[in-house]
Amino acid sequence: MDLDPPAGADVPPYGLAGSSLPEAQPSLAHPADGSGLSLDRRPKKSSTTCAVCRFRKVRCNGARPCCGNCQRLGFPCSYDDADVDAWSLSLPRRRVKQACLSCHSRKARCSGHLPSCERCRVQGIECVYRPNKRAKPSESDRDGARENRSHRENRDHDEGRNDSPALTEAASSASPGGDNHEGPHIDESFNSIVSRAFDLFFRHVHHMAMFTFLHRASLMEQYHTGKVERPLLLAIVGITSCLTNMGPGMREYGNRCINEAEALLLADYSRPSIVKIQALVFVIKHRILCNKFSSAFVLHSFASRYATALRLNYEAPHLRFLAQESRRRLMWAMYCIDTSICGGYPDFVLWRADQIHVYLPCNERNFEFDLPQHTEKLVPDTHQPRPPLAEDVGTLALHARILHIRQKIIEFTKVAQYDRGMEAAELQGRIFALDKELNDFATNLPTSFQFSENSLRLRAYSPRLCVFVMIHIWWRQCYCDLYRLALVDISGGLPQSMLDMFDQGFLEHCHRQCVDHSLALTLIFSLIQKLDAKPVADIDLAMCAYQCARMLMHLFQFGIFSRFGVAADTVMEQAQLCLQTIKDCCVGPAVDCIVADLERLVNRDARAVTGEGIVSADLSQQTMPQNIQITDASDVLGAPTTTGLQPFNPPSNAVNNTVSSFTHPVMTAPWMSETAFAPGLDQQTLPPEVHANPSKSGTPNLSAPRSEYGQSDLNNEYDGTFAGLGLDDGFDYNMGMDMNMWATNGGSWTAPGFGSTWMG
Template identity: 30%
Template structure:
């Protein structure tokens, strides 16, 4: 039997069908009402319910979502999305005015923070790890964990929004979608700012994605301020230190976050300590491990100390993420050396030896990679052969950076070059060493040019690292300058230099024409090429203001290159007290 004959008081008031279940009917149980069928309800309370003329507050009828109302379907009223919308994989919207106050507030904190369908999010995650994650400054998320959290519905909402937004910003041309991404990013950013005093790994990762988004959209000032917040949060969490008690994936995630932060920081600081948000001397973490280890959570091929690149790798796949970060660190050291030499007032007899030490570090890194994986960074064709690999960006970046750092290191000994050491140091430097520097510049800038020529032949690469644009720009400047040197090789003619510079410009136009980051680079190189074509003698003159020769070493020390995002942010101090 187990069923009452008459409907309960609540259902009778609401004029809804009562299932007459004993103790508590289904409607009262679902809506958490005090059902008149409850055996423990006192007679006095039952009489009170029957005698009330005003029905309880409506909670069910006005909670149908927009889609269920439109299709006249039963709506469960669940937040952030109803059961029907979840089953049909459609976006669920409620009208705030039709909800109780508590439900409206819950909607704003739940549904409004997750306006992306699961399938769209999974698609964005797939594109992110296929095209953006291979770039070292993006390599700070654990793909299996992110995918699993997405399937479980437990992925951090701000992280999900920022990941989808930055992926679409780099890969989509749909203007409507890009406008939605802007609102997603603002929402994720606001969430981070609101919890600024409660840093976490996820929030630091969200901040890094936010910084990447604003770099992509040209909001460099906003990106610069946010990368400072990310660095402060990272040091507050002590991500710059090892945590041996954590799981392997947790430890490696911490490492990758801090190393990605140093890579992003380099976009802004370009060797100027005052613009650094995180400095290498305070990092006591190991280099990132192989991707296979990180993806599988395997600790057997774990990296050793911070000085070691890798241990023997049975898979013979190079740890190019570690290599790229190490080359970037060496490049930062070269930049700082160049700036320090600009303000040096005394001849530096130990300078050739210092340069040789940096050269040894580069070759040591080269040999470590070759020994562990039978892969040669300097083998130009190997990088281009890997264009179908997911990790092509890392193969390309490791090779370009390795050659570009050589150019950065030796160009300071080219008389008349904007970044050259002061005359008092140049005059005391051994002439044979200066000749060697010219030859090294020629060798490595030609290698960069040949790699760029191979890249230009590839048309199916959706995204290239920003460093590729910088290498193309700097190599073009250098090769246009080399013919003006009397000790230069005979094969370095003005005509061949202009051809090489035009090739670099073609790479910039092909892969970076829609990137705000590269606009000034492209414009500057075009002006330099025009001047070189009109008068070969102008090849000695820099085509951009940031490297214009100056009589003041202090000015040269603090100059920002045209590709510095701090310079492009155009900060102005226009508020003065009188």
Template identity: 30%
Template sequence: MTEALRPLRPLQVSRDLHEPQSPQAGSGPISTPVSIPDSLKKRAICSQCRIRKVRCDGRPNICQNCDRLGFECSFQQSPGKSPGKYVVKLPERRRRMQACIQCHSKKTRCLGELPSCSSCVRRNRTCVYPRTKKHGTIARGNDLAGVSEADGQVAEQRSGGTSPTQGIMMIGPAQGLTLDHDVTLALMEDYFKHLYPLPSFSFLHKPTSLQRCRDQTMNGTLKLAICAITALQLHRTALCHDLWAQQAEQLILQQMGRASIFNLQALLLIIRYRIESGEFPTAFMLAALAARTALALRLNYERPELPDVAQEARRRLFWALYLLDDFFCVGLREFELYPEETIAIFLPCDEDNFEAGRHVRTGVLRPGPESRGNATVIGLRGVSLRLTSVRRAVMRFNRRVGLGDELSSTIGESIWRFEEELRFLGAALRPNEQYSAVNLTSSEWQAQFIMLHMSWHQCHCDMYRLGLDGYSEAAPSPVLLALHPRDRAGMQLKCLEHARSIIGIVSDFLNHGDGELLLERDAAVCAFESARLLMFGSRAASNLDVAIGKAKLSLKLITRFFPYSASTQPLRKDLERLIASYSVRLALQTQKAFSEPEPPSARPSTKVSQYATSRQRLSVQSLLLQSDFVDDSNEIAGPTQTTETPTLPSSMQTSFPVGVGDEVLAGAATPRDHSWGTTGPGNSQVSPAGQSLDAGQEGAGLIFNPWMGFTGPEDMYGVSSRPPGPDDEF
């Protein structure tokens, strides 16, 4: 028997919630007065809190929020005003915290500390806060960047007397966000003085560009990009170059469908800005856009109908874009944006001819065998581009050797062919362009002069280090055993000789060169590699002491000329670690098992190239290793699927060492943790094919080569993940 439930009736509440109902007011079982809880009573909300959408406590006369913030509360009754006719004055918009300009542009968290936030201090950046005076407008970077004084006056007239820059107050070193004409002209002159001598920045015609800047007829996007990259490279912290770069990038993206030679020049400078400021993923994506724009403008073909200045400017712009591949692809064809077989333009001419507008026929990138005997003069820039092409070919050759795709019988012939190409390039230089300390001091283009000769010697080092037994980038043990001992010893001697030549150039430049010059990253790469080779090759304690001293010269070059370059910091940090490791070895006098110092401990990575084979392994020269691309393909299946990475076959398992600058370097495999190797007698490894692997090479570790990257089990042992095919280079 169930008890009957009494149906509930709605609560009858009178219009006055504070007055209890009379028992005779209605019929029903409820005959006692009802007490309404305070939580159910309707609370009055002032107009200010209603507009601001915040909780109001309903305090009479003035609520707590308006009292605390100093607002005029609608609960206040001024004398002479009748109820119901109160005019609401909108409150001033206030913000609790303002992010600095750097954190705002990079979309990172800013804690708002003064005078500099912790994020900018940690990254060694200039911290600038946009602040407004009372009753002023909110300062936004996109609205301020590129706003000249005349533009501000026009905007003031259109907005009824309120200028976009009215009320702006900067906190920090920067005191201005606008592009003043005098500042623009000064930065333009600094560009041609400091950046133009470098191969990657020599595509602007100096007389025409300076004249347009003086006349204020220069393309606005290009002007912003030039000022931004110049201020960054010269470390002009008082200028808001990050806002200029951001504004130029947005203008380029807005006009992405309309190809323009000026926008492409600006885009190239913005890519270099992103590289030097450490924004490698953005630079990588923008580089693809630049390649598409260059092809749309057909820059890889000659335009004989154009004036000589315009034609040469097109050539130089394309060659500057061609050099970008060394930052990302480094010989991997899948990342190349400008394949050499698609290039049908001549090499750049000398600076004097370019400025004067004279037409000079220079030659093509890869001359045929019939033109090898004619040592035509093509200038420093032309030789540098040809040398870049040869270095890429050498790197692809080294990859084939490491994978076991190059026959041992053809290695000597390939090296001889590269030697002939390099000898031909040396013969193409004028007498005053041949290297000597006197020519270095008297050279008008010192930066380009030393970078060319360092790169020429480094190309030899890249070839000959295949014969360095125990070196991490040496040829696999079966290949080394197939080489004649005399040839192998000759390769070792030549490799160390060219490394010493690079250190000699570094020493001459530090002692007699212009200390205010800017250098490109490849100079740091060559200095790093030569120091590493010399320390490895100095087996005796006395020689090691000398080698460490020469390595410190390379470190001095990198520290002095690349103090703020984000793309070069990994080289500096790893060279410091190598010098410290070899110094400890020298102090302990332990030369028994000579090999390179051990790399940092390995840890797993979630980078995009985690499952890349050794054929796709990126080098440290490629800035993709320092990018933060993450493969989120596992999210396609939805949240119900497991997010754990499936176990790969042992032949594909790859672990990733912590590389330079505490970055996890993608695509690098550690040879110590592979599952198929077995330990044999004498601390040697035995591969699946039964080939003995010497302990010196196994102990070489994973020290990287900036043009070849880390070596993994496949690279070191010649075991390929797939059979060789006709398109191995791709």
């Protein structure tokens, strides 16, 4: 007789089902019978586990008539195995397979219901389950959840309630969007992510010039009381994850946070507020870093309109100092963004310096500890000489000053390239006036802000290292932007026909300025590498380092460096130094494009820089005297009065030494087509070369001639350097990244297909 149970039978491990007596020992009379039990099988015992405990898979004490578990929980107890299936249908489920993220973060009991658990439904917060751990709800459940959430938001909006107190609950999801389960999984609640983001933001990011408007103590106090609005939280997480390393998958997660923050801001765009402007600044900078310049361009107009509606450009004397200073810093942060977005084109300027009637920001320490401090305006009300800056001047104030000068420089260079009617004396006068402003800026810097290796060493491990370095990098870059006008065969430089009008001594002075300040930039980068200081930097550092490398190669290629005895290997080393600085300090997709292009340039053009196979350009019009020597490092990095430059006196016929903002009819959008100008434009204000030819059709040809810019072998060698770089829609040209000044043949910095449409 076969005693083995049939397949699929549920046999208790100890004894037969329902039996309370010990089972008889199997007979050993027929050990050879294959149907009998083996000799080593343990004897079965009576069941000591009730059916309920067996179903629940818990230990049973076997007490009869009711075990301890069933007595404690009020379950009917039975030792009959036939009742197991019945208990599986009737017993309430004590635990769910997975709690929602909100209940999990609060260590609260979750009912596990879909689309929303009982706790989230009662409290009116968003309920999100961890992706790939639970079956996704049906589309009808999703639609119902959206309708309920939309109804709650509309109700709270109509009642004037601030939904921010529920942020800590609503934001408990690790996914910024409830229905977005794509991307890497972050096994962490949103609250803990925000806490880490706050810590990293105020440690590494907050000291960047455009992010200093948040007051840490006030923000943390509001956050712990649930009064920080969701878009600002998402924006802080997004910008921090972009600029720092928050862990695996956090960059993609930060991108989703920025997307949701932007969606929330635009969904309620009709109600301007200070918090929305703060969030928009972070979103704009994130878009720039992520190579989405067109998005940043449009969002900046939203933020500027909000600032105008809230009169952010005017003082608010009725507010206490901390609130006033936060408003000032936010306004000047927007001004700094605007100077880079306009790119020297007056049509794009949203904030002129004379439109901002608030004082410059105070010292960072005074802002942190709520210590009132009197500051001055960027544009003084009177024409009195500007006094030297105080030792406790704020870094954001210095940034606003140097970017104000740079805006005037790039606007002037745009005008100088197209206004062929400008006399040489007028050009020289404007150049000297801008040079004087740069000189005054450096002369008036407090002692603590003067650049030296020691001052850099003292800040090597300070979060304010980046802002200190960028002040001096911008100052050097301004000189390069100003004096590149005298370089031949370079986009951004004047045509040879205009350079011929200048005195040879003036051209030599311009060349020397380009050499000194480009080498000074590389010296700053070398000191950063020497001290192993790797500050968290904005894309501005990458752009300045990139332009520095391009100028070094251009100066060497046209023989200007040969007058100073600088070898080709030295030029390549300096270019590699610029590249390494970008890699160490800057991050983001836009920076990746810059790095890839500069790597390709350095690797491909090493042969061109050494002069192999390249025909030398005719430098008869730009030769430099043999006795000019490179100054030493300390001189180059000192104040302008100690740079080692021979004083150059402006000619007596140099006129118009005052520099103001320019508005010129030729200064149109770089992507405007040649036939898109207004037909009624006064042609008397245009250069003679762009006037309509009366012998042809009535449509005037307003394209600026490029034949005088000279297409040398260098142009052919660098042709296509920027092709396929990936910067979208040509807006990179207007983000302070005027790479067309280095590109050739109209510039190919933009993505393929946009060159003719956007660059004109």
